[in-house]
Amino acid sequence: MRAAAKLAILSVLAASGFSQEPTPRQRAAEAVRDLAAVLQQLLGEEMKRGGVEGAVKSCSETAQVVTEEFAKERELDLRRVSLKYRNQKDQPDDYEAARLKEWEAQIKLGKPPAEHTQTVTENGRRYIRYMKPILVQGVCLACHGPREKLAPEVLEVLDARYPRDKATGYRAGDLRGAFSAIAEVKP
Numbered sequence: 001m002r003a004a005a006k007l008a009i010l011s012v013l014a015a016s017g018f019s020q021e022p023t024p025r026q027r028a029a030e031a032v033r034d035l036a037a038v039l040q041q042l043l044g045e046e047m048k049r050g051g052v053e054g055a056v057k058s059c060s061e062t063a064q065v066v067t068e069e070f071a072k073e074r075e076l077d078l079r080r081v082s083l084k085y086r087n088q089k090d091q092p093d094d095y096e097a098a099r100l101k102e103w104e105a106q107i108k109l110g111k112p113p114a115e116h117t118q119t120v121t122e123n124g125r126r127y128i129r130y131m132k133p134i135l136v137q138g139v140c141l142a143c144h145g146p147r148e149k150l151a152p153e154v155l156e157v158l159d160a161r162y163p164r165d166k167a168t169g170y171r172a173g174d175l176r177g178a179f180s181a182i183a184e185v186k187p
């Protein structure tokens with residue numbers, strides 16, 4: 001009886017594709033999900049340990065490194081992007097900027113943006129482009145809120161490290177940016 005039940009479960013799982021390799025879309029979505037969780041945890045820990053001043057330094061030193069590590073480990077392109085970027089490296093490409101603008105328009109109409117997936121072809125190769133919106137929450141305002149409301153210690157770090165910072169002046173609910181992943185579709 002037990003063996004029969006096990007067999008039945010296994011055959012259902014096999015039929016549903018459970019035993020197959022994850023699709024490029026799944027790999028992209030999982031990488032984004034995991035990176036988001038790690039960044040959120042790091043921010044929480046740093047805010048507890050070093051307060052907002054410690055956190056802004058640590059975010060500036062670790063965000064890029066952690067994201068690059070993830071991209072390498074998961075064998076795909078992975079970034080955070082924003083129309084109003086703080087780090088120059090987070091400047092969106094044309095494709096990403098178009099999605100971000102669509103989402104901003106949607107939010108204005110009161111519609112929460114959803115994740116986006118599309119297969120694109122470039123130089124004869126096929127890729128999955130996956131993007132997930134990042135919205136501003138209350139906790140983000142300590143470093144992304146209006147400049148006049150930021151603590152002087154935070155402003156000092158931001159001005160020193162990001163002289164062309166565009167990522168302030170946000171309110172809760174605004175679109176902050178997106179996670180963007182590109183995974184090759186193997187022929």
Ligand code: HEC
Nearest residue numbers: 055056059060063064080082085086087090140143167177
């Ligand atoms: C303690 C300060 C601090 C807090 C709080 C904070 N951030 Fe940031 N954020 C930064 C810094 C510093 C960078 C630039 C990191 C880098 O150099 O890669 C950044 C960059 C980003 C980026 C990448 C795009 C860009 O502008 O370069 C996104 C997206 C982002 N933050 C979203 C958020 C969200 C969402 C929250 C709230 C959940 C948040 N941040 C809270 C300091 C902070």
